[in-house]
Amino acid sequence: MSTNVRRAPAKKALPHPDLREIPVHLVLRALGEPLRLGIVRSLARAGRPMNCSSFGLSVSKSTSTYHFKILRESGVISQFEEGTSRYSELRETELEQRFPGLLTAILATEEPAAAE
Amino acid sequence: MSTNVRRAPAKKALPHPDLREIPVHLVLRALGEPLRLGIVRSLARAGRPMNCSSFGLSVSKSTSTYHFKILRESGVISQFEEGTSRYSELRETELEQRFPGLLTAILATEEPAAAE
DNA sequence: CTCGTACTACGAGATTCAACGTACCACTGC
DNA sequence: GCAGTGGTACGTTGAATCTCGTAGTACGAG
Numbered sequence: 001m002s003t004n005v006r007r008a009p010a011k012k013a014l015p016h017p018d019l020r021e022i023p024v025h026l027v028l029r030a031l032g033e034p035l036r037l038g039i040v041r042s043l044a045r046a047g048r049p050m051n052c053s054s055f056g057l058s059v060s061k062s063t064s065t066y067h068f069k070i071l072r073e074s075g076v077i078s079q080f081e082e083g084t085s086r087y088s089e090l091r092e093t094e095l096e097q098r099f100p101g102l103l104t105a106i107l108a109t110e111e112p113a114a115a116e
Numbered sequence: 117m118s119t120n121v122r123r124a125p126a127k128k129a130l131p132h133p134d135l136r137e138i139p140v141h142l143v144l145r146a147l148g149e150p151l152r153l154g155i156v157r158s159l160a161r162a163g164r165p166m167n168c169s170s171f172g173l174s175v176s177k178s179t180s181t182y183h184f185k186i187l188r189e190s191g192v193i194s195q196f197e198e199g200t201s202r203y204s205e206l207r208e209t210e211l212e213q214r215f216p217g218l219l220t221a222i223l224a225t226e227e228p229a230a231a232e
Numbered sequence: 233c234t235c236g237t238a239c240t241a242c243g244a245g246a247t248t249c250a251a252c253g254t255a256c257c258a259c260t261g262c
Numbered sequence: 263g264c265a266g267t268g269g270t271a272c273g274t275t276g277a278a279t280c281t282c283g284t285a286g287t288a289c290g291a292g
Contacts (some may be wrong), residue, residue: 024225025153032145053238063281065240083236084289099222109140109215169268179251181270200259201268
């Protein structure tokens with residue numbers, strides 16, 4: 001074969017809701033859960049997509065999937081698959097446009113000693 | 117008796133949590149409920165204490181009490197009794213100090229057609 | 233093809249939440 | 263005193279939420 005960069009990593013996007021159709025109380029409810037808020041904080045700190053398994057959450061795999069799904073369905077994060085793993089990313093810009101200042105205000109809050 | 121203004125209305129305050137001890141996820145959860153968010157919006161629009169019964173909520177008395185209690189316990193509102201009724205007030209200034217920009221950002225969101 | 237990795241979907245259990253009715257208390261006005 | 267108003271507290275019920283285990287899919291390495 002010509003080169004060794006033949007195959008791009010196959011970023012497959014998953015379906016995401018249109019943020020214009022998300023009422024603010026859904027976002028608040030999604031972030032009103034310590035575990036999910038922690039995920040969002042990590043994502044914001046990282047500033048780039050993160051592998052689901054690199055959060056070091058202390059719950060089972062199926063429980064993580066559940067929380068990531070809620071975050072995705074409430075428009076807070078977007079996810080795409082790359083190879084064998086799934087990456088999550090904060091929809092920071094869109095969120096800022098839809099709910100100006102909201103995410104910033106929440107993230108500015110001090111952390112209650114990150115669950116390690 | 118001497119005069120008819122003898123008795124001041126007897127503003128009796130109720131116990132409220134110290135906002136410094138409220139983690140942000142509690143506030144988010146409290147506001148992540150449409151009915152409670154509606155109450156907070158009304159309070160913000162009024163800009164002054166409101167009688168519990170003047171919200172015109174379409175739930176039973178005991179349910180209102182329940183939601184007001186949650187808002188009070190999560191530090192969002194304060195309540196005091198005056199005569200025979202109880203008034204609620206947004207803890208706007210304290211909230212702004214504890215979580216700068218948060219309440220503003222939330223209230224700036226358009227309302228999904230106020231439940232009438 | 234087989235194995236291991238990374239994650240999902242489904243079903244089940246425990247806990248929490250939202251709504252209600254009833255009973256009750258404090259105050260007002262008659 | 264007695265009734266009415268405005269609200270709480272308690273117990274209950276149904277729904278939603280959170281958690282997990284199991285089974286299964288999709289991919290990459292060998």
